[in-house]
Structure formats: C-alpha cells, structure tokens
Amino acid sequence: MKDGAGASEAAGMDARGAAVIMWEARERARRELTVNCPAIFASWALVYLLGYGVVWLSVRGQQPFHAPAGWALALVTLLALLALGVTAGVTDRAASGVGGVSALRRRIYWLSLAIGLLWDIVMQLALRSAGANRGVLSVFAASAPLLVAGVVLVAGTAAWLNWYMFGLGIWLIAVAAFSGFAGPAGVWAVDALAVGIPFLLMAAITLAPRRS
Amino acid sequence: MSADRLNPVIHAPARLRLMVTLAALPHGDNLSFTRLQDLIGLTPGNLITHLRKLDDAGYVQMTKSGSGVSALTTVALTHEGRAALEHYTAVLRQLLESAEPAQPR
Numbered sequence: 001m002k003d004g005a006g007a008s009e010a011a012g013m014d015a016r017g018a019a020v021i022m023w024e025a026r027e028r029a030r031r032e033l034t035v036n037c038p039a040i041f042a043s044w045a046l047v048y049l050l051g052y053g054v055v056w057l058s059v060r061g062q063q064p065f066h067a068p069a070g071w072a073l074a075l076v077t078l079l080a081l082l083a084l085g086v087t088a089g090v091t092d093r094a095a096s097g098v099g100g101v102s103a104l105r106r107r108i109y110w111l112s113l114a115i116g117l118l119w120d121i122v123m124q125l126a127l128r129s130a131g132a133n134r135g136v137l138s139v140f141a142a143s144a145p146l147l148v149a150g151v152v153l154v155a156g157t158a159a160w161l162n163w164y165m166f167g168l169g170i171w172l173i174a175v176a177a178f179s180g181f182a183g184p185a186g187v188w189a190v191d192a193l194a195v196g197i198p199f200l201l202m203a204a205i206t207l208a209p210r211r212s
Numbered sequence: 213m214s215a216d217r218l219n220p221v222i223h224a225p226a227r228l229r230l231m232v233t234l235a236a237l238p239h240g241d242n243l244s245f246t247r248l249q250d251l252i253g254l255t256p257g258n259l260i261t262h263l264r265k266l267d268d269a270g271y272v273q274m275t276k277s278g279s280g281v282s283a284l285t286t287v288a289l290t291h292e293g294r295a296a297l298e299h300y301t302a303v304l305r306q307l308l309e310s311a312e313p314a315q316p317r
Contacts, residue, residue, distance in 0.1 A: 013225055015307040018218065022301070025229040029236035032251055097247025099286055101240035 035094045041203035043083040049196030051076035052142070056188035065135050065184045073141075080145075105159040112155065116148030135184035142187045146176035146195060164202065171198060217307065221269045222300045226254060226262045231297045234272065234289040242275070242288035263287060271296055 013021070055076055058069035088110075095106060123144065127137060153169030156162075172195065179190040222231055229252050237243060243251075249259050266272040271293030275286050289297075 013223065015218070015304055015311065017225075018223065018228060018304055019308060021225055021228050022232050022304075025232035026236060028251060029233045033236060097244035097250075098237065098241055099244065100237075100242045100288065102238060103241075 033094055033098065036090045037206040038203045039090050040083075040087050041199045041206065043086040045196050045199035045203060047076065047079045047083050047196075048192050048199060051079040052188050052192035052196070055142075056185065056192060059138070059185040059188060062185060065138065067134050068138065068141075068188070109152065109156055109159070112152050113148070116152055117145070120144045120148055138184035139180040139187050142191050143176040143179055146172045146179075146191065150176060164205075168198065168202065217303050219296060219300050219303075221265060221271065222296060224262070226252065226258065227266060230259075230262060230266065231271065231289070231293065231300075234287065235294060235297050237289070239294075242273075242286040245285040245287060248287055266293065269293075269296075 055068045055072040058072040059065065059067070091106065095103065124137065124140060127140060132140075150169045150172030153165050153172065155169075157166040157169065175191060175194045179187045179194060182190045222228055230248070233248065233251050234243060245256075245259070249256060252259065254262070263272060263274060267274055269292075270290060273288050273290050275288070277284050277286070
C-alpha cells in the first residue's frame, strides 16, 4: 500500500507548519501523559489541614490527655481514603496504556506505600500490646504515616529524579521526627500546619505552569 | 522555506505527531495502540498504516502480546527513531532560522 495520504499531507506542510504540529503534539502528550499533581496535593492538603485540624480540636485542652474523638479519627480516615482514591485515579488516568519501565516503577511505588501503611497499623497494635500510654499512641498515630510517606517519596526520587518530591519527602520525615515534641495533643496541630500548608503550596506551584 | 531536507518518513503530519508523542515517553516505556489512537486522533486503519511506515524505517517497534480479547499491541520509539527525530528537529530549526531574515519587519 502506498502512503498516498501521508505524501499528500507532507506536500502541504512547510517547516513552520511542522514546528506547530510538533509543539501541539508535545503539549498534548505532556498534558495527557503527565500526572495531574495539583489535584493530588490539594486532596492531601485537605487530609492534613481539615482532618488533622479536626482531631486537634477534639483533643486540645484535654487534661489529662485522653484520646482523639472517634468521629474525628473516622473523618481523617475517610479523607485519607478519598485522597488515596484521587491519587490512584489521577495516576491511572495519566498512566493508562503506558507500559514498560514506568509501569514497573509505579507498581513498586504503590507496593512500598502499602507495606509502609501496613507497618504503621501493625506497629500501633504492637505499641498498644506493649502497654504504651495514650500519649505515645497519639504521637505515633499522627506522625508514623508521615514517616512512611516521606520515606516512599525520597525513595521514589531515585526512579523519577523529581527534586520537588525529594524535598517534600525530607520535609515529611523531619516533621514526623520533631512534631512529637509538641505533645500528644499539639502533634496534631503541628502536623496539620507543617504538612497541610506545604501541600497546599505545592498544589498552587504545580498549577501555575498549567495556566500560563 | 524548503522542506526538502527534512526526513520524508517523519515529515508527514500524522507520523510527526506519532514520533513526538512517543518521544514524550521516557526511554524504556511503550504506549498501547488504543491510547496512541486516542492521543493522535486517527482511525485504527490510518494509524496502522503510518506505524508500519515508521516500523519499516526502524523508528518504532510494535509488539503484540496475548490473543483474542486480551490481545495488546504496544508501540515504542527505538534508539534510531529518537535519533532521527532529533536530527529532524535540528534540520527544522535550521530551516526556520534561515527563513527568519526573510521575514518582513
């Protein structure tokens, strides 16, 4: 079969037309094949600012410290599940039909995150079983997920060479390490602000180039 | 502005779109036929025609896996394809730059 269509199209395409086609195709590929980070960052900002904020409201002023309200923890869990859903949905949309090395990296990334979150749950049960008091459990419940997310992000940098992710991962690890000094109630407020605000900023930063 | 110096295998709108789209993927990645069709906006028949032309030139590699309903065709840019697109882009840039002084101010 002769490439009649292609040949006739090429005859009508000069260098400037080719440059326009290249630019359009590159932009479309970038838009369609790149993960929409603003949506992901915004959903996680909501988890921390709203979810952790509400937990802090439920524990502030407790003397002695008792525990976060069940409904507040349920709200955090719900928001975290929604954010995970948004992350998975947005990632899957961009990655649909893309195979090869990136697909393998994505699977390893999600597996690492799942193992990390499983570790978090098992460790909480172990601490409870070992007789840890409510204050220790509260600090761990607030900060351990940050440590898991931070380590996964930093490790993910090796695959994606995304230095924003690396910086965010290091920040999450630092917040997880130091926010516990704010105490069993304060840790929720520190984590809410120290993580929620950077996530919100990242959402704004990654949204900016799309609008320009 | 003569486009004769441009690689004729790449220098057709549909194939140029295909090459640029595949080049947007990191090395080692491939794209399914259906996703590529969505991104380029060609009918399956037209897409396969252009892909065969690129395949014959060694610029893309088409891989079929599975059979029946689960059959999957993936397309990836080869090293030669990436190099050819880079050369095409360099020639295109030269053509555009050489045409620049002729533009009315």
